[in-house]
Amino acid sequence: xxxxxxxxxxxxxxxxxxxxxxxxxxxxxxxxxxxxxxxxxxxxxxxxxxxxxxxxxxxxxxxxxxxxxxxxxxxxxxxxxxxxxxxxxxxxxxxxxxxxxxxxxxxxxxxxxxxxxxxxxxxxxxxxxxxxxxxxxxxxxxxxxxxxxxxxxxxxxxx
Numbered sequence: 001x002x003x004x005x006x007x008x009x010x011x012x013x014x015x016x017x018x019x020x021x022x023x024x025x026x027x028x029x030x031x032x033x034x035x036x037x038x039x040x041x042x043x044x045x046x047x048x049x050x051x052x053x054x055x056x057x058x059x060x061x062x063x064x065x066x067x068x069x070x071x072x073x074x075x076x077x078x079x080x081x082x083x084x085x086x087x088x089x090x091x092x093x094x095x096x097x098x099x100x101x102x103x104x105x106x107x108x109x110x111x112x113x114x115x116x117x118x119x120x121x122x123x124x125x126x127x128x129x130x131x132x133x134x135x136x137x138x139x140x141x142x143x144x145x146x147x148x149x150x151x152x153x154x155x156x157x158x159x
Contacts, residue, residue: 004075004159008149011142014129023123027116028143029086034116036061036090037109040098061091071141079159082148 015021040061052058065087072080098105124131132139152159 002076004079004145007075007138007142008146011132011139011146014124014127014132015146017123017127020123020127023119024143025147027120027123028147030112030116031120032086032144033090033093034109034113036065036087037094037097037105038113039064040091040094041104041106041109061094065091068141072145075145076159078152078157079145079148082152082159083144086144086148 015024040059042060044059069080069084069087072083094105094109097108101108120131132142149159
């Protein structure tokens with residue numbers, strides 16, 4: 001069995017309850033975005049000098065996501081492609097919020113992060129099982145891949 005299959009299976013063991021699954025479909029992407037937003041909010045002056053061709057995307061979130069995507073590639077190149085597109089959407093939304101919102105991106109991101117985690121823990125209370133990341137931190141990155149693998153299955157794509 002491939003490592004990605006083992007990780008997705010193990011993650012799925014603590015995500016059987018339909019209410020918990022529904023909460024995860026909303027909150028896992030929200031948490032992923034909020035983290036991207038928080039990292040995007042870190043001033044990136046040194047990166048702008050090193051990577052001027054990236055324009056407003058020369059930021060710490062882009063650099064962090066490149067590293068995260070390398071991790072996904074080691075697990076499953078097809079899933080990494082899906083996560084690349086989702087990551088690009090998160091970066092674009094963070095950029096839009098940073099340019100157009102009357103509230104700072106970091107404040108919006110913190111609010112999303114806190115509210116989403118409250119719901120995540122509520123979902124696990126309903127499930128009656130602890131979140132997977134309490135056993136192994138890499139499950140913080142497996143959660144988004146777990147959702148992406150369901151999208152791939154629905155589309156009939158191999159992951």
